[in-house]
Amino acid sequence: MSQHIHPQHFKQQSKVALADPQLRSSFRNAMDYLQDKRAQSFSEPGSFEQLQLRGEAIRKRCLNQLPELLEQLESSCTNNGIVVHWAEDAQQAREIVSGILAEENAKTVVKGKSMLSEEIALNEHLAALNIECLESDMGEYIVQLANEAPSHIIMPAIHKRKQEVAELFAKHIDGFEYTEDVDSLIKAAREVLRYKFEHADAGITGVNFAVAQTGTLCLVENEGNGRMTSTVPKVHIALMGIEKVVESLNDIPPLLSLLTRSATGQAITTYFNMISSPRQSEDNDGPNAVHLVLVDNGRSQAYSDERYRASLQCIRCGACMNHCPVYARVGGHSYASVYPGPIGKIISPHLLGLEATGDLVTASSLCGACESVCPVNIPIPALLRELRSDAKLPSASEQALKGQASHRSWLEESVWVIFRIIMTKPVLYRGLSFFVVRFSFLMPRLPAIWGPQRSNPKPSTKTLHQLMRERKKNS
Amino acid sequence: MSSKANILGRLKSATIESSKNSELTPNLTSELSACSSTFGLEQFQQQLELSHAEVINLDNPNQIEAKLKSLIKDNAWKHGVWSSSTNPSRFLDVERQLSKSEILRQVDGSESKADYFHHFDFGLSFSEAAIAETGTIVLHPGTNESRSLSLIPPVHVVIVCLKQLHHNFEQFMLDFEQQGQGRPMPSNLILVSGPSKTADIQQTLAYGAHGPQRLIVITIAALED
């Protein structure tokens, strides 16, 4: 998964992606499909805005009491028999998970879809310990076979065509008879994964929401792999970012509705699984132990800065990337960060620092498509502008982001200083514009990047001031 | 200092002037309209069918046995596993019949993983509640039911009493909390809205990704509480 570690090469990676017509058509088709689905599900006028208002209010209210809710979640879970762990960073989170697995003597693990597990690079860590950790979400399974990273947070294998999936299965699944029929492909993977579910020692999943008052972990999915993972093995480990906690069960329905409709246009997913404790003495099945790992990994930094706290409202629906003109063209892997697209641009700087992600925050035309579809109303373009200036300038307050000012350029700053001086001194401004219009014929052809299909701009032979004076005189 | 203390310390020291707090929590509970059962049933059925579930409407519980027999025969099912309703008075007669069936085994916790993965052709259970707006059934595995029953066998048959039909998830949640009266949440509560599916390969829908390929919902209209 080498793609994960080079967000600083965004520009080169984008160039490669842009030159791949097949990849571009895969993304274009997928984005059109997802945009259309979402639009249909909010087709009633005002239905989105009304629900969005509620979603935003819930997320803001819960974030405002985040430390208290986390403490309440821990005590409710503990009362229910769920063991709660706290991890400050990726390394601690990985070690907690491998510690639990060692205690349970678990050698084979099935994993439901969890972006957080990608964030903490869990698979690589477990592989180094000789623990097999198999992805069980169909999309994740496909990218794992291909030794790639997910390119979308909801549809991990969105970049793969069925022919590529068929080739992968032919290479990796014993007895697979080559077919490009999607039903047969899914059936083949189902067989492999069912065997794994039956024999796995432990299951790992993410968490979509956790309810502080009741100690309930909620999982949203269509496939049933999350249910399998949290039901069949004897241990269930749930990984959760600390921002995912909500106050009460009543906060869940509007958020769930926003999540599924924004993500895939579904009124609800096939399964909504609420887990509040391990198997009780009267239960017929279920895991004997449930562990919840609460992971910070940069989130408290985003929390502490008022400008960035809104990024923690995210419910990971993926709508922003589905509507982003940049993401649709460069695809998910170009970002080389676990979270691609607009949401990735605003949270990756907190996870990886601005030095690595300085280019990501510039990869936006600030068109605002992301903000307009975000179910919890995160002002993504405004956050990007803040991050851009943090990447270039030292912090005005004591709090600095990791990598603050790491993209500082003296040349750029000098240009702006000169610009400011010229623009604020009328004598200088007039003198300079006098020369500029007279010598505009010296302007070179704009560099090739402007493109051969565009004509070179032709500067006016008079300054704006001159034109205005003439107009006044004539009237 | 422990990780917990460090994390909470950072969060607590970051308390932002939340003067906007009160305006952030306007009274925004949605309007809860009672579910008129005919409209509710129509919507319930429509949504389920949109999600590829099969819906069979029956007028009363006496018809269940014959329906099940014909399902078993038509599909050539050989082994099934069933669980009783959490509200036994509703389906006593049906349950008596089910327990006499030769191909059906009642869940008692002694079933092995292998039974679920390789032996049972279908699982049969009674739903805890249902939600019209999204075509959803609510399952409450626990004392009577197993989590595996509705998940691992290739077909899940579920019996829904229309008395339990709620308008939407929000209304269900409120009722559920009220009925629970402060009792802890059950270890597992599941909303199911169709057979297992995926669109992970080139956005093409395929059913039976990991869970049941078929979900058969039998609704019973007339039932006294």
Ligand code: SF4
């Ligand atoms: S930022 Fe908004 S649109 Fe993007 S994933 Fe998060 S919630 Fe969805």
